[in-house]
Amino acid sequence: MVLEVKTIGGYSECGRNCTAIRVDDEVILLDIGLEMENYVKYQQTDRDNLQRVTYDELLEVNAVPNVHLLDEWKSMVKAIVPSHGHLDHIGAIPFTAPLFPNAPIISTPYTIEVIKSILRDERIRLHNRLIAQNSNTTYKISDKIKIEFVHVTHSIPHTATVVIHTPYGRIVYANDYKFDLNPLLGKKPNFARLKELGEEGVDLLLSECLYAHVPMRSPSEAIAKQMLKDVLNGTDVEGKAIICTTFASHIARLKILIELAEKMGRKVVLFGRSLGKYIDAAERIKLVNFSKRVDIVTRRKAIEQYMRKINKVGADKYFIICTGHQGEPRAILSRIANGELPLNLKQDDMVLFSASVIPVEVSIANRAALEANLHKRGIRFFTDLHVSGHGHREDYREMLQIVKPKHIIPCHAGPSFAANFSDLAQQLGYKEGENIHIMENGKSFKLQ
Ligand SMILES: [Zn+2]
Numbered sequence: 001m002v003l004e005v006k007t008i009g010g011y012s013e014c015g016r017n018c019t020a021i022r023v024d025d026e027v028i029l030l031d032i033g034l035e036m037e038n039y040v041k042y043q044q045t046d047r048d049n050l051q052r053v054t055y056d057e058l059l060e061v062n063a064v065p066n067v068h069l070l071d072e073w074k075s076m077v078k079a080i081v082p083s084h085g086h087l088d089h090i091g092a093i094p095f096t097a098p099l100f101p102n103a104p105i106i107s108t109p110y111t112i113e114v115i116k117s118i119l120r121d122e123r124i125r126l127h128n129r130l131i132a133q134n135s136n137t138t139y140k141i142s143d144k145i146k147i148e149f150v151h152v153t154h155s156i157p158h159t160a161t162v163v164i165h166t167p168y169g170r171i172v173y174a175n176d177y178k179f180d181l182n183p184l185l186g187k188k189p190n191f192a193r194l195k196e197l198g199e200e201g202v203d204l205l206l207s208e209c210l211y212a213h214v215p216m217r218s219p220s221e222a223i224a225k226q227m228l229k230d231v232l233n234g235t236d237v238e239g240k241a242i243i244c245t246t247f248a249s250h251i252a253r254l255k256i257l258i259e260l261a262e263k264m265g266r267k268v269v270l271f272g273r274s275l276g277k278y279i280d281a282a283e284r285i286k287l288v289n290f291s292k293r294v295d296i297v298t299r300r301k302a303i304e305q306y307m308r309k310i311n312k313v314g315a316d317k318y319f320i321i322c323t324g325h326q327g328e329p330r331a332i333l334s335r336i337a338n339g340e341l342p343l344n345l346k347q348d349d350m351v352l353f354s355a356s357v358i359p360v361e362v363s364i365a366n367r368a369a370l371e372a373n374l375h376k377r378g379i380r381f382f383t384d385l386h387v388s389g390h391g392h393r394e395d396y397r398e399m400l401q402i403v404k405p406k407h408i409i410p411c412h413a414g415p416s417f418a419a420n421f422s423d424l425a426q427q428l429g430y431k432e433g434e435n436i437h438i439m440e441n442g443k444s445f446k447l448q
């Protein structure tokens with residue numbers, strides 16, 4: 001009898017999430033994500049764009065999880081199970097899944113659609129089968145392993161807390177969630193099922209721990225809507241261009257923006273390839289139907305043409321949503337700000353950042369450069385019209401109290417973050433070393 005967890009990625013750093021669960025001679029991999037800072041740096045500096053990126057190159061710069069840590073488990077991998085479609089959970093699949101060609105990739109419909117888009121984009125063909133499984137349903141991987149996708153809220157549709165049912169115990173993998181009672185797109189978290197699981201008995205909870213040091217409940221998406229509304233209704237926008245930027249995968253936020261813009265009587269246009277990609281994935285599974293109401297323009301020539309039209313008609317007739325909230329140099333907003341694109345902006349036009357700066361070196365520098373460019377041109381900008389998709393200390397407390405796990409492993413970030421989660425768990429009576437386990441990459445924990 002073996003029930004064992006091996007930490008592959010996301011335990012010594014933030015990102016490149018990957019956790020292996022072994023049940024006798026079968027293994028499943030939960031998430032195979034990118035470490036975004038290393039990945040972006042590599043894309044920007046070291047990479048010859050014409051060359052196909054390989055797993056080994058990305059491992060060298062620590063952008064992908066080190067699956068060599070699986071050792072003899074490698075040949076036992078039976079399935080890859082992503083929890084949701086963010087790149088720090090699925091982004092390394094195109095490069096890593098070929099090492100496990102017989103393992104199907106099983107996740108919620110939106111997550112599977114996003115993986116398909118990335119594969120198309122990177123022109124990578126996987127042998128792995130892709131299986132879409134609705135939230136709040138169970139999938140049988142083998143006689144000994146069943147996985148269940150319990151719906152939770154986050155900043156991308158169809159996020160799941162994955163439950164691994166085995167004859168030797170039950171593991172709950174809650175990597176990325178917040179408890180949002182007003183998600184504005186999609187359902188509330190499935191509290192009823194989480195409660196039931198708590199009663200049935202959970203042997204181990206793996207939980208994100210990024211904001212265990214922030215003593216609050218993560219604000220609802222409805223708060224982000226109110227922040228945006230306050231700016232748009234409380235500012236004199238007459239005659240002004242309005243450009244808003246947010247995460248391309250944040251479909252709920254895009255929905256809010258489109259609705260607010262329509263109420264203002266402006267024509268909504270979205271510029272940027274990644275916006276097109278994530279919206280397309282959402283439309284393919286009929287989650288939203290934005291393209292019926294708004295223009296989505298993704299190709300460079302078409303974007304330039306559309307911008308010339310805006311100049312002619314008047315920018316105040318439009319509401320522009322575009323990529324570039326982190327100041328990425330090649331994204332639309334940076335290119336508008338430095339005059340590379342033909343959109344005419346004038347003094348006092350407005351830029352709304354519906355995103356916060358990701359606190360890593362590259363993003364901080366890129367955003368500072370973008371803001372300096374906007375400032376130079378006299379453009380007003382509004383930052384942090386945003387709420388996080390991650391839980392905070394009080395969300396984590398609720399998860400612990402509902403699920404009542406016997407053991408706890410904090411994940412998604414290194415030991416200093418895990419220590420904050422441990423502090424919370426200790427307040428609830430858990431003990432470090434006994435039933436709270438602070439890990440690093442490449443460690444294992446045996447339940448059986
Ligand atoms: Zn996420």
Ligand SMILES: [Zn+2]
Nearest residue numbers: 086088089176
């Ligand atoms: Zn994440």
